[in-house]
Every structure is written in C-alpha cells, then in structure tokens.
Amino acid sequence: MRLIDTHAHLSDLEDREDVVSRAKETGIGAIVAVGANLETNKATITWSEAFPEYVYPALGIHPTEWTQDNVPITLQYIEEQIDRITAVAEIGLDYWYRDARKNKDVRERQRQIYVDQLQFAKEHDKPVSVHGRGSWRDALDLAVQHGPENVVFHWYSGSLEILAEILDRGYLISATPAAEYSRNHRAALAEAPLECIMMETDSPVYLRNRRRPSEPSDLVITLRALAKLKEASEHEVARVTTENAKNFFRLSADSIEYIKRR
Numbered sequence: 438m439r440l441i442d443t444h445a446h447l448s449d450l451e452d453r454e455d456v457v458s459r460a461k462e463t464g465i466g467a468i469v470a471v472g473a474n475l476e477t478n479k480a481t482i483t484w485s486e487a488f489p490e491y492v493y494p495a496l497g498i499h500p501t502e503w504t505q506d507n508v509p510i511t512l513q514y515i516e517e518q519i520d521r522i523t524a525v526a527e528i529g530l531d532y533w534y535r536d537a538r539k540n541k542d543v544r545e546r547q548r549q550i551y552v553d554q555l556q557f558a559k560e561h562d563k564p565v566s567v568h569g570r571g572s573w574r575d576a577l578d579l580a581v582q583h584g585p586e587n588v589v590f591h592w593y594s595g596s597l598e599i600l601a602e603i604l605d606r607g608y609l610i611s612a613t614p615a616a617e618y619s620r621n622h623r624a625a626l627a628e629a630p631l632e633c634i635m636m637e638t639d640s641p642v643y644l645r646n647r648r649r650p651s652e653p654s655d656l657v658i659t660l661r662a663l664a665k666l667k668e669a670s671e672h673e674v675a676r677v678t679t680e681n682a683k684n685f686f687r688l689s690a691d692s693i694e695y696i697k698r699r
C-alpha cells in the first residue's frame with residue numbers, strides 16, 4: 438500500500454526518527470510538511486533536510502499565525518527557499534478565529550496575506566494548500582481570482598454548493614481523520630469523486646476519538662474512514678488518492694516507489 442500524507446505540521450512533532458519510522462512502517466511513502474509562520478517554516482526545511490525524498494517541504498503563512506511585523510520577513514524567507522519547496526502552504530482564511538470574528542480589520546489583513554501568497558504561488562507555479570474554516574466562500578473566490586492552477590481545500594467542511602464550484606474549477610479537497618466523525622466533512626467527502634480527494638493527517642491535530650495528538654502514521658484512520666464512506670476497498674482508495682497527490686504536488690514517482698509492501 439502506498440500512501441501520501443499531504444498535509445502534516447511536522448514542525449510541531451518531536452522524536453523525528455520515531456515519527457518517520459512509524460510512518461514508513463504504515464506504508465506512507467511521502468509526507469508533505471507544511472509551515473505556518475517563520476519559525477515553523479524554518480523547522481519544516483530542517484525536517485526535509487533530515488529526510489530528503491521523503492519529507493517534502495511546503496512553506497506559508499497560516500491565517501492565524503501571523504503578526505504584523507513578521508509577515509515581510511516570512512515572505513522573504515519563503516521566497517529564498519522557493520526552489521526547494523513543493524508547495525505554498527498552509528495559507529488561507531479563518532473567520533472563526535477569535536480575533537477575526539470580532540474584528541473586520543483582522544479579516545481584511547488575512548485576505549491580503551492570503552492573496553499575496555496566492556499570487557506568489559501562481560508566479561512560481563507552485564500548488565497551494567488552503568485553510569478556509571468559516572470562510573470557504575472567500576477562500577474559493579480569491580483562489581479563483583489570484584491563485585495557481587493546483588489548489589486543494591484542506592479539510593473541506595463547507596457547503597455542498599461551494600464544493601460543486603470547487604470541483605468544477607478542477608480543484609481538490611483533502612480528507613483528514615475527522616472523516617470518522619465530522620458531519621460536514623463527511624458530507625463533502627461522500628459527495629466528491631475519489632479522483633478529487635487527497636488524504637492527510639494535519640498532524641499533530643488532536644484525535645478526538647483516541648484522545649491523543651496525531652502523527653503521519655495515523656493516515657490509516659483517514660484511509661479507513663474514507664474507504665467506508667466511499668464503499669470502496671482501502672487498496673482502491675489508497676491507489677487513487679496517492680495518484681492524485683503525486684500529480685497534484687508533482688512528486689517524482691521514484692521517491693514513492695521504495696515503500697514497504699504489506
């Protein structure tokens with residue numbers, strides 16, 4: 438079985454060697470590691486240097502992770518690393534975030550930073566992984582106006598109407614371990630064709646049903662839940678979603694090949 442974790446915050450995990458060896462034992466052939474601010478972007482690069490051809494770095498500024506003074510410095514850092522990064526991520530909007538809920542200036546600033554990164558990704562022909570909690574409409578519209586061709590709406594949990602537009606545009610959505618329990622997320626995953634879905638863990642997001650933080654080897658939770666939802670075999674879901682991820686992130690086939698057979 439060949440799996441790709443397309444969105445993990447490895448910078449927030451410890452015990453690097455153990456995390457990666459458990460991921461490999463689970464059949465994970467590649468991890469796209471996402472950054473969120475200057476510090477985690479730098480740590481993401483360090484992870485990718487420690488595990489070349491296995492951890493693929495994606496750098497970005499997350500909508501809840503910026504402060505006024507670090508944005509230009511972080512954008513400059515991302516630009517310096519452009520040739521080695523696989524994608525621009527994690528970027529997007531979050532209108533449920535406490536400060537954004539209360540303050541329209543915060544939401545406006547989120548949009549500016551998001552648009553800057555969409556344009557940057559388009560200019561450099563990099564895929565983007567988009568966070569859109571409470572803001573899927575704007576996240577989609579701005580991606581259409583300013584973004585690159587390859588856009589994935591990570592952990593999509595918006596309406597089925599917006600989902601239809603996402604799929605019409607040829608964009609993807611990603612499934613997380615919340616595919617086990619989240620009503621809106623499950624509805625979207627049931628609706629979207631498997632050819633439009635990638636899998637991820639969003640590690641170390643807390644696994645509600647297991648009462649612990651996640652790591653990439655928990656991608657099997659996503660796999661099992663998605664296979665159930667799609668009434669398909671785990672093998673088939675793994676095959677299609679891995680193919681989707683390879684194409685979306687343009688990962689070379691060689692790097693995924695050595696994966697342990699089960």
Ligand SMILES: [Zn+2]
Pocket residue numbers: 444446471527639
């Ligand atoms: Zn994330």
